[in-house]
Amino acid sequence: MSGAAILGIETSCDETAAAVVLEGTQVASSVVSSQVDLHARFGGVVPEVASRAHVDLLNPVVAEALLEAGYAGPDVTAVAATVGPGLVGALLVGVSAAKAFALAWAVPFVGVNHLEAHLYAAFLEEPDLSPPLVLLLVSGGHTLLVSMDDHLKYRLLGSTIDDAAGEAFDKVARFLGLPYPGGPAIDSLAVEGDPTAIAFPRAMRDEGYDFSFSGLKTSVVNYVRKHPDVSVADVAASFQEAVVDVLVTKARRAAREVGAQGLCLAGGVAANSSLRERILDACIADGLRAFLPSRSLCTDNAAMVAAAGHWRLESDGATPLECGAFPNLRLPVG
């Protein structure tokens, strides 16, 4: 597929994003319009507010992405959009727009799995990145440990049995009275705290590859209720330390057991400073390559959607225009 320029569109949650990616790896433009301010006063994403904001923002965001990349709409090779998982109303805005663009410009439409898109973020910055890899996908809705044996071929090693890692960050931050979204707030407050101050539990750390974070959240709540004068920075740092310890221990063990050459982070929580530092240290110690996409590619964006769309178009061809949105879509694992 020479000269492929894919327009990616992402509207699965609270970021309205569009990007143009060349050859599946080169980001020609990536525009993200965050709705964080709109949802902050509610302490979380309000689905109906998100859908309406996507309707208002999508056309200008797409226009900006095309302009920045120097492409006229009909000159793109294909239009890829996230079809799931996510909020159904939000997804439908991006999917409908992408299908309309594809039809108007007579180019293929490609439906993209948001989880697969997160996994492909790392390929945008590491041209020589290739499977076999172990990927740790940690976002607001998912926590997956995946072995990527070949392009688009995954084996699920483990996932969360209750809360996702990002969800735990957001819930604990909310309990501590920190601003929304909670992950970045805990990340910056933790710098001022002592990560060894409180020994929070590390559920299932040394057994299997599944995760559990809801007990940790309860344990933070109980501790703070019992010790109302505790330093909030110490709680943030100790909580973050517990999450990172479990994630890094399991990812490292998985990489060793499957004989991966590298360990790759993906998803919004992969923007966490402590997680990035500890994965890097673990990889150096174990002789593995560490792939840490830049923070803007870890959180929701459309460049990763275009990248995954590139590989999917090559392997599966165009997605039929009858395709809808799939709020509970899973990663296609073998």
Ligand code: KG4
């Ligand atoms: O991947 P993402 O942007 O959206 C989903 O697909 O869920 O991930 C959002 C999640 C939120 O839970 C947010 O609090 C978390 O990623 N997050 C972080 C950081 N930045 C974003 N968690 C910890 N540390 C961060 N620096």
Ligand code: ZN
């Ligand atoms: Zn995401």
